[in-house]
Amino acid sequence: MTVLNRRTLIKIGGAAAALPLVGGRAFAQEKLKVGFVLIGTPDDNGWNFGHDTGRKYMLDQIGADKVETTVVTNVAEGPDSERVFRELAQQGHKLIYATSFGYGDYVHKVAKQFPDVKFEWATGNSTAPNVSLYNAKFHEGRAVLGTIAGMMTKTNTLAYIGSFPIPEVRMGINAFAIAARKVNPEVKVKVVYVDSWFDPAKEADAARALIDQGVDVITQHTDGPAALQVAEERGIVGGFGQGADMSAFAPKAHLTAIIDNWGPHYVKSVQSVLDGTWVEGSVWDGIASGEVEIGKYNEKIPADVVAAAEKVKNDIAAGTLHPFAGPIKDNAGAERVAAGDVIDDGEFWAVDWYAEGVEA
Incomplete structure (x- = not known):
């Protein structure tokens, strides 16, 4: 290599x-x-x-x-x-x-x-x-994290540190906020973009500013553990690892993590080239296939919160729960998804709005 x-x-x-x-x-x-x-x-x-x-x-x-x-x-x-x-x-x-x-x-x-x-x-x-x-389907994991955050927050003020305002990131923000408000309708989610996938200084500064505004649970769509380390220093409820288990950096603040499991796709893809069977296509897997995993839960998370998070995860895997099932309103009060409807896979990429409770 x-x-x-x-x-x-x-x-x-x-x-x-x-x-x-x-x-x-x-x-x-x-x-x-x-x-x-x-x-x-x-x-x-x-x-x-x-x-x-x-x-x-x-x-x-x-x-x-x-x-x-x-x-x-x-x-x-x-x-x-x-x-x-x-x-x-x-x-x-x-x-x-x-x-x-x-x-x-x-x-x-x-x-x-x-x-x-x-x-x-x-x-x-x-x-x-x-x-x-x-x-x-990272948004499926965000729904699990939002459930935990909504149940554990003491200030009803959550934060989402994003990289760029692209559809993939907006999906995560909305899934997180919708899930959090299902278990706690008083929750609001403050969003800050740092215009980078990996900038520890900006991520840390954003975390400090958000905590100063009353945030006590932080999630992120950036690549490093800087926000978690600030959460650990400031003693808030906690936050979540992105892409991998980051508990080594913040053992008290790290509640759990979305873990990206790309290995099986790389095996199939490389093998198809070796076999001469590779064809143009699009793969979008999630919790059900194991491509999106939820990490180990911090021992400080109450048992009822773990049970609720596991139910969301398992129901998504079984296909009985969709993170974007209606009714859903945006943060201006307009209905975006009617009761009984869902945002399908193709519609995700055109979403340019934020869900109710999101401040962005």
């Missing part, structure tokens, strides 16, 4: 394709070369950690004798990512994972130039003949 940060990859450029020869044959030709492009680093213990854990699981299941992986870290969502995707394709990678939403335009541009290379775009919204999408 090769791990490169962006600067290293750009510096070596095409030289990386000049791999050592073994027995007169290029070593790269003996294995499927798979590239992973990360917006941060695996040691964020969140989003990037989850993808790298999935990569390792895939290697364990398929075998390092069949697959060689390259991980490129700290690739910003911008024009420079195009160079990274192109260089990976030039170096013989036949399957490339773009693990952040903002890579999309650059993935599609490079994919047109390399039609024999397969690309998979995490949380994306458009496919092409050699570009597939994969995502997880």
Whole structure:
């Protein structure tokens, strides 16, 4: 496995394709070369950690004798990512994972130039003949977290620290708020965006400001544990890990976590390329398939709260509960989902409003 940060990859450029020869044959030709492009680093213990854990699981299941992986870290969502995707394709990678939403335009541009290379775009919204999408129903996990938060808050003031106001993040905010208000109609959810997937200083500052406004439970759609660490320092009720168990950073404040389990998808995807059966498609799994998991509950969570959270999780898995089942009003009082109706999978991506009780 090769791990490169962006600067290293750009510096070596095409030289990386000049791999050592073994027995007169290029070593790269003996294995499927798979590239992973990360917006941060695996040691964020969140989003990037989850993808790298999935990569390792895939290697364990398929075998390092069949697959060689390259991980490129700290690739910003911008024009420079195009160079990274192109260089990976030039170096013989036949399957490339773009693990952040903002890579999309650059993935599609490079994919047109390399039609024999397969690309998979995490949380994306458009496919092409050699570009597939994969995502997880994180909003299902948010409904579990919202249930806990709504039952445990003492101030009825919750917070959601978001990265960017994109559909994926709005889904999470709304699912969290709707679930919290089902168990506690007095709850309000304050939303702050930090305009970054990973900026510990901004996340910590946002957490402090929110706590000063009376917030006592914080959740997040950013990649690191900074907000949880502030919650631990300030002694509020707590918060939730994002993408992975973050309890080591805040053992008292960490109530539970949404854990991203990308491994099974990476196994299926890589195996399909090896078998020659890969086709353009879109995968969006959740709690039922195990792609979204709920971590261990903190011992301080009361038994009735754990029971309520488990019921939400199990009912979602069974298909008897939908996080966006009506009636749902937005925060301006307009009905958005009628009783007996739900927001279907296609409608999610057009949601540009916030649910009742959300201050954003």
